Amino acid sequence: MARPRQALLTKERIVEAAAALIDAEGLDACSMRRLATELGVQGPSLYNHFATKAEIVDAVAEVVVAQVDISVFHGNDWREALRLWAKSYHAVLAAHPNIVPVLATGPGRRPAGLAMAEAVYGALIDAGWSRARATHIGALMRYLITGSALGSFALGFDADPELYDHYPHLHRAHELAAHRDAVDEGAFQLGLDLLITSLSDRYDLGVRR
Amino acid sequence: MARPRQALLTKERIVEAAAALIDAEGLDACSMRRLATELGVQGPSLYNHFATKAEIVDAVAEVVVAQVDISVFHGNDWREALRLWAKSYHAVLAAHPNIVPVLATGPGRRPAGLAMAEAVYGALIDAGWSRARATHIGALMRYLITGSALGSFALGFDADPELYDHYPHLHRAHELAAHRDAVDEGAFQLGLDLLITSLSDRYDLGVRR
DNA sequence: GTGCTTAAACTAGCGGCGTAAGTTTTTACA
DNA sequence: TGTAAAAACTTACGCCGCTAGTTTAAGCAC
Numbered sequence A, B: 001m002a003r004p005r006q007a008l009l010t011k012e013r014i015v016e017a018a019a020a021l022i023d024a025e026g027l028d029a030c031s032m033r034r035l036a037t038e039l040g041v042q043g044p045s046l047y048n049h050f051a052t053k054a055e056i057v058d059a060v061a062e063v064v065v066a067q068v069d070i071s072v073f074h075g076n077d078w079r080e081a082l083r084l085w086a087k088s089y090h091a092v093l094a095a096h097p098n099i100v101p102v103l104a105t106g107p108g109r110r111p112a113g114l115a116m117a118e119a120v121y122g123a124l125i126d127a128g129w130s131r132a133r134a135t136h137i138g139a140l141m142r143y144l145i146t147g148s149a150l151g152s153f154a155l156g157f158d159a160d161p162e163l164y165d166h167y168p169h170l171h172r173a174h175e176l177a178a179h180r181d182a183v184d185e186g187a188f189q190l191g192l193d194l195l196i197t198s199l200s201d202r203y204d205l206g207v208r209r
Numbered sequence C: 001g002t003g004c005t006t007a008a009a010c011t012a013g014c015g016g017c018g019t020a021a022g023t024t025t026t027t028a029c030a
Numbered sequence D: 001t002g003t004a005a006a007a008a009c010t011t012a013c014g015c016c017g018c019t020a021g022t023t024t025a026a027g028c029a030c
Helices: A011-025 A032-038 A043-048 A053-065 A080-094 A099-104 A111-127 A131-150 A173-204 B011-025 B032-038 B042-046 B053-065 B080-094 B097-103 B111-127 B131-150 B173-204
Strands: none
Touching: A011 A032, A011 A053, A011 A099, A011 B042, A032 A043, A032 A053, A032 A131, A053 A080, A053 A099, A053 A111, A080 A099, A080 A131, A080 A173, A080 B111, A099 A131, A111 A131, A131 A173, A131 B173, A173 B097, A173 B131, B011 B032, B011 B053, B011 B097, B032 B053, B053 B080, B053 B111, B080 B097, B080 B111, B080 B131, B080 B173, B097 B111, B111 B131
């Protein structure tokens, strides 16, 4: 087939298919040939629309980050805004866990990531935090959110019960996987609570740097 | 060459070379052929000592985690122990950043990882935290530590100043990379402080579940 | 309308990847 | 001393990202 009368591919179609493939089968499954197959096309044809595979994956990351609600930074106290944003971010990553390793390396040049950084940092600055502290708080929130999204704590423990025979306190660790949601959600909620309440305490004491 | 009079490879030599290669050039550079070359051997020879590449990488992760100081859980108050352990863990990961993605998926079946989980969880249980809360706190610490080790927050922002023209609060974001250590260390220290002091407050109030 | 440039598909192929299979030689033990 | 296991080798398979060159259609200038 040479150039078709109607283009088979668009950037949007490619990104959509890549996102679906990554969600369904993981980053490794999303090879250029496989992705092309999903789109009914040969592998190298994708290079007519993206220069590299990294650009495609980046575009997927972009649409995922764009789903995070940053409107909460308007009209809310910085504490409440931070909490709502973190929950939204966490929920988005929970819905697309396979792309998290890409996001964990930072906003890079992605508009949605930069817009999010702008919103978070701006809100903290406007609240009166020093530039250094606002940066730290932003980084810290990212550590918590991506750290929790990156690998399930509960699933990090092998399910083989015998493995824990020699670790007296871990004798029920093989049950963690069954309570995955409660464990991982509970830890995230606790972390968010602890961080925001203690930041709030400092703030109220006037310690903003 | 057939079987040599003196074995060219041992598990230890392979793991040592793999660790050095990963530290120096990253996970991607550590291919079976490349690793074999470093050891003066052909690629498939490695399979006489390890069944898969994953086993080699896992062994590297094991020796890295084994460097974390878990002796601090003996003879220290749980708060102080947690703080000292977290700093040690953080320092180890900072010294071997390229292996962090492997650790971030959890202890799996690695003895050092399990021993660490045992020490942390055991200390929290012994201090009087409920099983659920001890699990949450352990997970939370891992989120903070691996989250901060995984990707530098400071380096996550592209160095191109023009990129930030349309983000009023980010106009100095391109300078972050230059202060990478201060930013990343400051955020981690802040997070550790906030988490431990607020956990300590709850604990002192008798809220241990 | 004709001709030129560009776009978007194709096929073929390069070097690298993890790993399987089979070969050769040495070592260790019955 | 004969045999089995160990540890190196070579060869090869099917993936991978990506490049080069080809073909045909589309869009635009004159």
